Amino acid sequence: MSALAERLHGILNRPQPSPFLSPSDAQGWLELAYDRAYAEDHDGAIRAAEAGIAAEGADAEAQLSLWGIAASVHHLADRDEAALECAHHRVELLRRLGRNHQADLEEDLGSLLFREPRPEEAPLLEAALATHSAAGASAEVLADIRLPLAVCRVEAGDETALEDLELCAEDYRAGGRIDSLAGALLYLAHHYARGGRFQEALEKSDELLALPVNRAMRAAVWMVRATGHNELGNPLEAEGSAVEALDLYAAAGVRRGAVSAAALVANLAAQAEDQEAAVLAWRIAVQQAERGEFGEVWAVRMGLGNQLLEAGEYLLAEEVLEHLAGWLEQAGRTADQARTLMSLGHCLRHQERQDEALAAWERASELFAAADLPGEASRALLSAGTLLAREGRDAEGLKNFERAVMWARRAGEEDPAALPQALHAFGHAQCEAGDADGLAALDEAIRLADEHSAEWHSADFRDTRARSLWLLGHGREAVSAxxxxxxxxxxxxxxxxxxxxxxxxxxxxxxxxxxxxxxxxxxxxxxxxxxxxxxxxxxxxxxxxxxxxxxxxxxxxxxxxxxxxxxxxxxxxxxxxxxxxxxxxxxxxxxxxxxxxxxxxxxxxxx
Missing domain, CATH: 1.25.40 (Serine Threonine Protein Phosphatase 5, Tetratricopeptide repeat)
Structure with missing residues (x-):
């Protein structure tokens, strides 16, 4: 078992924390509030924030953060009045602490600072910036206005606003505003990653990980790092970052984040040919999706089934995929049922259960046709036709290839790859049967590949044509082709x-x-x-x-x-x-x- 597989095994079998255990202090409740907020459990986040505020010995900074997260979560839950009330409590606490410039600014803007600003609110923010700047507010206080203004500009496509975001981060750092600094750095890291500026995203994530930020945010940062390293061609670093994100998300109960991280780990492990780790990662993804009661848990199960198939665990894959196909049929997800049957067919083929594999693919082709996916129906018939040919049932295989061409023609430009693929298989099979009409099918496949500038397929189809010419006794033409x-x-x-x-x-x-x-x-x-x-x-x-x-x-x-x-x-x-x-x-x-x-x-x- 690889080191990665061992760690994944530990994550998979880690017991869930008892729901009866509660944090012992305000900081613990704050951490839990962040975890619940990232998990999109709005009510749980509010309960944790309220418990933290009421906790004995809660210090002022923790209370300010708790009121802030409560305001943000109420906005996310479309409870704007409740968000405004939490913002007012923050203002009262700021005044008791003598931080009057900050209090004046937040009182002026209400709860606007605790949600994403709308473009039409930019003039209001600009006016507030002028007012509080003239009143002598410090740079780190004014950054609370400059940051949402810069975000508005960035989201509107103004990349120059990133400079102001960087300055806001520096002002927060200078003012000791760690939570605000972390928020600014996380936005920058995400934006740089989305824009393909992966090295800069990694640099911002380095800065963030050096800060004492909450667990859920650290998980998000590790995911940014995983994406960045993966895009930059650093597979080991990407894998390590993704498993860190997975571990943190799973521990925090952030199910969607854990599923995403687990899927990334699975893909990276599969690329590294660590099939055991890849299967374990998909098992974790299924576990987390089930705990989160997500409607799309079926898609994660399909990922697990396909990974088991890739790993050669055919009986286990069959069990997962067969159950999934039945569930998808009941749910009326016709196309997804067909895709599952395609994978199931491969499980059966690998177990030398050829007739069952053929039945699965035949049913898949019918379902794809019913779902108005003729290109996929064609591919299902190609799989069946090829297996028939391998079994020496050439006439049956040829009929499947002919039907595949029919469905591929119906697909047209909606699935342009289907027809040349089907013609290639049909033409080759015809020539193997001694029918020179197969050359016409191959010529059409070649023409379509050339028209779509599919260089490798243009070569591959000509290669098949050369071998077909030789089968038909045309040696000189075969050499030329x-x-x-x-x-x-x-x-x-x-x-x-x-x-x-x-x-x-x-x-x-x-x-x-x-x-x-x-x-x-x-x-x-x-x-x-x-x-x-x-x-x-x-x-x-x-x-x-x-x-x-x-x-x-x-x-x-x-x-x-x-x-x-x-x-x-x-x-x-x-x-x-x-x-x-x-x-x-x-x-x-x-x-x-x-x-x-x-x-x-x-x-x-x-x-």
Whole structure:
């Protein structure tokens, strides 16, 4: 178990705090009020604030913060009169403390300072700023007006207002106003992150984490850091930040925040191929969503089911997805039920329960059609057709591919990727069945890919066309198409795809007796793909066979030696050349190419 998985296991199994335990002082109630506010539990936040204010020995600063959060939460709950009353209590306390400039300002503006200002209120704020500035209010007091004014300008698209926000933060720092400073820094961090200025967002979050702020706010800051590091390509830092956010949100009972953080941890863990941690993170997401009684808990369950599928836990995935599909049917969520059935079909396929998988995909296609998602209906039929073909049920598979094309045509421009994908599969299957009409389908797929500037698919579809031409006995055209595909793969930054297409062309040249040209292409591949042991080995071995056929025994032995050396360099133990001459990895599977990373994509020919 990885260190991440161990920590997630601890979070998942951590007992919930007893509802009968209460904070012992005003500061504890303030922390709880913030937790409840971030959790959108408005009534719970107000109760905690009121208990803190009434707590024995509550100091004035804690009371000011408690009245402030109470005013803010009442506004969030659309209880403006109650918010105004809390603001008045703050003013009275400020006057008792002798902070008259602050009291005058808050009395002047009522509870406006405890909610997001509306654009039409900017003139009121500007007038108040002029009045209290003339009255001699300090910079940190005036920052209470300058900050909402700057926020109004920023939200209206005026980025220059960020400078004033930065100044407000400095004034709060100088005046010892920690809560206000934290609020300003959090706004800046969020805004910088939303605007793609991730390094600046990280800098602001560093400043915030150095402050003694409440737990829920710290969790929000760690989420900003997770997002920033993820976007900047720092996966370890992103993962560490996300799990900190998750731990804090879960402890604070901020369920939505915990679900978001858990989903991010799951995705990052999956990218790092830590499937155990990814599954645990999704389990935490489900747990938190259930505790929060969210209506969208089904979506989190789908995330868990798909992660179990990705982790190879097929029985567990089946249990989660089957239950979810039933729930979604009862809830009338047709499209989501269909998506769940697609994943369920893959669980069943991996368990060699082919007929059940086919039934799941057939039902999914019907539901997608009923939900007016013809492109998705097409993809469901492609999955079923491919499985049928793999099972040797070619005629049934061909019928599914034909239906997939029909639904994809109905999708039109609403789902433009569906038709070329379906035509590609249908055309290839037709050619494998000896029907030259499949070339027309492949040509249409190629034309559509070209029109949409889908470079890699343009190469992939031409590659399939080359192999189909060879199946139909058109060797010269197959070589030409394969070499064109190789050039396009290279343009699409897929050297493996390019090498495989070139190897195929060379193999066809060899098998059609064009030995000089085959030797030339094999040599070219060996030279261009020295960095790929699999391709270099395949090219040298192919060259050795060509040279043998030409009667050049000594040169053939040299090529065989070079092939063995490449094999050793790649640390592979098995044959690295497929029957069609393409390079393969040590498992015997084809050299990986671009395309969908999801399990569903594995069932689409040529993807």
């Amino acid at each position: 394969a070499l064109e595909a190789a050039d396009l793969y290279r343009d699409a930054d897929d050297p493996d795809g390019s090498g495989n297409a070139e190897l195929f062309a060379a193999q066809v040249l060899f098998e059609t007796g064009q030995l000089d040209q085959a030797a030339r292409v094999f040599r070219l591949i060996a030279e261009e793909h020295r960095g790929s042991p699999a391709h270099h080995h395949a090219a040298q071995r192919g060259l050795s066979e060509v040279l043998d056929a030409m009667g050049l025994r000594e040169q053939a032995e040299e090529a065989r030696a070079a092939a063995e050396a490449a094999l050793d360099a790649g640390d592979t133990a098995e044959d690295t050349t497929g029957e069609d001459g393409t390079a393969q990895d040590s498992t015997g599977e084809g050299t990986p190419q671009e395309g969908g990373t999801g399990d569903a994509q594995d069932d689409v020919p040529g993807s």
